[in-house]
Amino acid sequence: MSDIGRSPTLIGILVGVGWFLIYLAAQIVLFQLFDLRQRFGAMVALLISCIGLAVLTTTVVAHTNSLDGAVLSAFSSVVTMASLWVFYMPFYYVIATSLSVRTLLTLASRGDGALPLAQLEALFASSTMLEARLTTMVAYRNLAVRGTAFTVTTKGRITATVFGGLKRLWRLGPGG
Amino acid sequence: MKGVIVATAAGAICFTVLTIGLRALDVRRRARFMVIVWLLMIPVFLTLHCVTPANLGFLPASLTEPWPVADLVLGVIAYAAVFFGGILQLYNLADRGLSLRVLIDFTTSGPMTVDEMVKAYSAGRGLRWMYAKRMEGLIDHDLVRHDGERVALTPSGRRAAVIFARLQRILRIE
Numbered sequence A: 001m002s003d004i005g006r007s008p009t010l011i012g013i014l015v016g017v018g019w020f021l022i023y024l025a026a027q028i029v030l031f032q033l034f035d036l037r038q039r040f041g042a043m044v045a046l047l048i049s050c051i052g053l054a055v056l057t058t059t060v061v062a063h064t065n066s067l068d069g070a071v072l073s074a075f076s077s078v079v080t081m082a083s084l085w086v087f088y089m090p091f092y093y094v095i096a097t098s099l100s101v102r103t104l105l106t107l108a109s110r111g112d113g114a115l116p117l118a119q120l121e122a123l124f125a126s127s128t129m130l131e132a133r134l135t136t137m138v139a140y141r142n143l144a145v146r147g148t149a150f151t152v153t154t155k156g157r158i159t160a161t162v163f164g165g166l167k168r169l170w171r172l173g174p175g176g
Numbered sequence B: 001m002k003g004v005i006v007a008t009a010a011g012a013i014c015f016t017v018l019t020i021g022l023r024a025l026d027v028r029r030r031a032r033f034m035v036i037v038w039l040l041m042i043p044v045f046l047t048l049h050c051v052t053p054a055n056l057g058f059l060p061a062s063l064t065e066p067w068p069v070a071d072l073v074l075g076v077i078a079y080a081a082v083f084f085g086g087i088l089q090l091y092n093l094a095d096r097g098l099s100l101r102v103l104i105d106f107t108t109s110g111p112m113t114v115d116e117m118v119k120a121y122s123a124g125r126g127l128r129w130m131y132a133k134r135m136e137g138l139i140d141h142d143l144v145r146h147d148g149e150r151v152a153l154t155p156s157g158r159r160a161a162v163i164f165a166r167l168q169r170i171l172r173i174e
Helices: A008-033 A039-064 A070-097 A099-108 A117-124 A127-139 A154-169 B002-024 B030-051 B068-096 B098-109 B114-124 B127-140 B155-170
Strands: A114-116 A143-146 A149-152 B144-147 B150-153
Touching (some): A008 A039, A008 A070, A070 B068, A099 A114, A099 A117, A099 B127, A099 B150, A117 B150, A149 A154, A149 B098, B002 B068, B030 B068, B068 B098, B114 B127, B150 B155
Antiparallel strands (some): A114 B150
C-alpha cells in the first residue's frame, strides 16, 4: 500500500481529478457572478490557471514526501485534467447550443408539452435563429459582415478546409 | 508516461481502422460504428501496454512509472479522451455541426445574406432539412413524438428537459 502511495502517476491522477473538480466549481461561480461575452476564452484561461496550480501541487507533494518522479507526477496531472476537459466540453456545448436540447426545453415550457411543428421550425429553422448564430460566428472572427451579406474570414476558411478534408476522408456527405 | 504514448498509438490505430471502415463499408449509424471500433481496439491497447517494457526502451527513469497499474489507469484515461474527446467529436462536428456547415457553405458559395443561407444551407438542402434531421433524432431516442401536426414530449423527453433546464441554470445559460 505504501508503494501505491508513492506512485507518481497515481498522485498526478488524483491531483488532476481534484483540480478539475475545483475548475468546475470555479467555472460555475464565475458564470453565476459575471455576464461573460467570450465564455470559451474564460474557460480556457481558467483551465490553464488550474493546470498550473495542479502542477504546483504535485511539485509540492513530491518535495514534501521526498518522492522521485515529480515530473511524471506533474505530467500525469496535466494529462488527467486535459482528458477530463475534453470529455466535459462536448457535454457543455450540448447543454449550451444544441437545437435538440432547446427544442425539448421549449416543449417543456408549454403546459401540455406540445407545439405545432411549424411553430418549432419558426423558432429553430428560421432566419432569426440563423442570424443569431452568424452574429456569434462574427464575434469569434470566423465570419465578417459586408453590408447585408456575411462572408468567411481567413480563420473560418482554414477551419472549413480542414473539416471539408475530414468529411471527404470519411465520406460523410454534406451533413449539418 | 508509457500509458499515454501507448494510448496515442492505439488511438492512431483506431482512427486508421475506422477510416478504412467508413470508406469501405456503407455505414448507416456511423457514431455507433466508431464506438464499436474503439471498443474492439481496447484489447489491442491492453496488449500493447502488457508486451512493451515499462520504459518503452527509450524513456528516462524519471518518466518511468514503478507501479504498472497506475500507468495503465492513466493510459485508459488518455485512450478514452483521444476517442470521446477527439475522434468522436471531430465526427460530430464534421457531420452535424451547424456552424461548421455554414462555414463550408460560405467557403464554397461566397458571401450570402441570412435569407440566402437559409435556402443554401448544407449544399442546398436548407435549414428545414437540418431541423427535420434533429427532430428525427429526438423521435429515434423516444424524447418526442408526432401528434398529428404537433410535436409532443414523451415522458422520457420531459425528464430529460428537467435535467437540461437544471444544468442550464447551474451554468447560467440563457
